Amino acid sequence: MRDVRHFQNCALPKSVEVIQGKGGFPLLHILNRYAECSLYLYGAHVVSFKPQDQTELLWLSPYSRFSKGTPIRGGIPICFPWFSKHRTMDYLPLHGFVRTEFWNIESAEDLTDGRTKIELRTESEEPLPDSWPYHFRLKIIITVGEKLEIALIIQNLEDLPIICEDGFHTYFKVNNPHGCQVRGLDGIEYIDRTKGDIRERQNGLACFEGEIVHAFMHAPQRLELVDLVDNRRICIEQENMDSIVLWNPGKDVGAVNSEIFSAWDQFVCVESTNCLDCQLSIPPLGSHCSILRLSSISFDKEEKRR
16 A cells, blocks of 8 residues: 555645545545545545535445455445356455555546546456456546546456446435435336345335345436435436446344444445346457446425526
């Protein structure tokens, strides 16, 4: 891990500051006229996004450990090259291995429209013979404006196709999961991971009642998370991502998770992914770009616009 002072000597725009975050990890703090955002180089992990005059969109666990080799709990974890458990080796880390790697800063700039763009990179030093025997390069391009945009670019450096999964495992900060609804999934088939992967079809609005792990296949590219307690709508837009996972552990499962405990009712996850039926096949020396955009508006501001 490079010392924070190394990055403080980098040529960064006025809107970006490198500070020492939790666990001593380098943290990029972005502040422009549109929003405030915090990003750890460990895992290329966005942990905070607060648009101007709005409340925080993302949840960060108060129990997250911030130690090398352990993923950060909360924010927007980057999942690759598999999502959830490895299909054949369930002893491997959940959601792949790039969330516990330190990424490098490729570039950072203030755009002419006032937004801030940061590009990070990581790549395989050596293939992992059992779990991932491929060379690859990953780039993350994060653009902070009225919307938070994250683009994950996967580059296949092999002369053969690679099969993989990716995802943005977004934790949204809420006051009560039971007061949240997801619009846009009516009629979409989902796999219920809590019931032996049975397949069902969503009927009406998707809600968070008890433990929920619903993986929606061939999901739409735009959804809304409606928070009836915080009185706001969060717009979730995705490109080149064909599945959505809704997750909350509920009270009983959350209580025995050492990174969640009683905080289970402070978040819901709406995860933009390419997983299960919608896994990726990247051609030899080819690439794939998955994009997530987040924005929100309060009901009060919405009424004033009418």
